[in-house]
Amino acid sequence: xxxxSPAQTAIPETDSPLILALPKGRILKxxxxxxxxxxxxxxxxxxxEKSRLLRFETNDPNIDVVRVRSFDVxxxxxxxxxxxxxxxxxxxxxxxxxxxxxxxxxxxxxCRISIAQPRDRSGQEDNPNRLSQVRxxxxxxxxxxRHFAARGINASIVxxxxxxxxxxxxDLSHLIVDLVDTGSTLRANGLEETHTIAHVTSRLIVNxxxxxxxxxxxxxxxxxxxxxxxxxxxxxxxxxx
Numbered sequence: 001x002x003x004x005s006p007a008q009t010a011i012p013e014t015d016s017p018l019i020l021a022l023p024k025g026r027i028l029k030x031x032x033x034x035x036x037x038x039x040x041x042x043x044x045x046x047x048x049e050k051s052r053l054l055r056f057e058t059n060d061p062n063i064d065v066v067r068v069r070s071f072d073v074x075x076x077x078x079x080x081x082x083x084x085x086x087x088x089x090x091x092x093x094x095x096x097x098x099x100x101x102x103x104x105x106x107x108x109x110x111c112r113i114s115i116a117q118p119r120d121r122s123g124q125e126d127n128p129n130r131l132s133q134v135r136x137x138x139x140x141x142x143x144x145x146r147h148f149a150a151r152g153i154n155a156s157i158v159x160x161x162x163x164x165x166x167x168x169x170x171d172l173s174h175l176i177v178d179l180v181d182t183g184s185t186l187r188a189n190g191l192e193e194t195h196t197i198a199h200v201t202s203r204l205i206v207n208x209x210x211x212x213x214x215x216x217x218x219x220x221x222x223x224x225x226x227x228x229x230x231x232x233x234x235x236x237x238x239x240x241x
Contacts, residue, residue: 006079006080006097006099018062018063018083018214018218019063020063020083020221021076021077021086022065022066022085022086023067023068023070023086023087024068024069024070027070027086027109030109034106034225037228037231038225039224041059042065043057046067063221066082070088073086074091074092074100077100077207078095078097078099078207080207084205084210086202087102087202088109088200088201088202088203089102089198089201089202092205093113093198094141094142094143099209101206101208101211102205103222104226104229105201105203106201106202106203106229107229111199112179112197112199113143113178113180113196113200114177114180114197115136115147115176115194115195116178116191116193117168117191117194118190119192132152132153133154133155134148134154135155135158136155137157137158137167137172137177138157138158138164139160139162140177140178143177145157164178165178165189169189204222204225206218
């Protein structure tokens with residue numbers, strides 16, 4: 001079986017609508033005002049929770065949007081299924097696709113990638129002077145391995161996609177590495193943060209090949225988001241005045 005890599009995926013220049021990949025959930029809600037300010041308004045079915053559609057037309061005939069899982073946005077853009085996307089920096093760090101260019105930090109979806117462990121073991125497991133190996137539950141295996149390797153610790157990964165907080169409680173792992181916002185779920189499950197690996201916001205991302213083959217079309221959308229960000233910053237400043 002042949003498996004394509006992003007570098008093998010060609011993106012021809014066409015007159016078809018550009019595809020903007022949007023993540024489901026929290027980031028999508030935060031991105032909605034920015035999309036509106038950029039003049040991109042998806043059709044009415046987009047906000048219908050009962051709709052089974054995944055691709056939607058917008059008020060701009062040159063742009064369609066697709067709604068996918070947040071972890072899949074970068075893959076859609078890297079492989080050329082979408083030319084543009086909105087993606088958390090955590091996903092970019094995890095996959096590190098060279099085919100992706102991230103020209104704008106949108107400043108939304110702020111959170112952090114953190115290490116956490118049971119409160120009664122605080123300060124013990126993330127110390128390279130005490131351990132050479134540690135078992136970590138995470139949905140970020142690449143980020144986790146890099147972090148601990150830089151400290152001389154071999155991280156044995158338990159790859160989970162959810163309910164990370166259960167792993168130390170049920171002795172699946174010593175630590176977890178997860179995305180943290182308020183930290184309330186950690187505290188409710190007897191865990192606490194011991195280290196922040198990276199602060200995360202969402203980025204506008206584009207496929208490098210699409211940018212080279214359709215520079216005017218892609219560049220125009222980047223500029224619309226850049227203008228929207230400037231307008232949003234100006235509004236925030238006026239509200240504070």
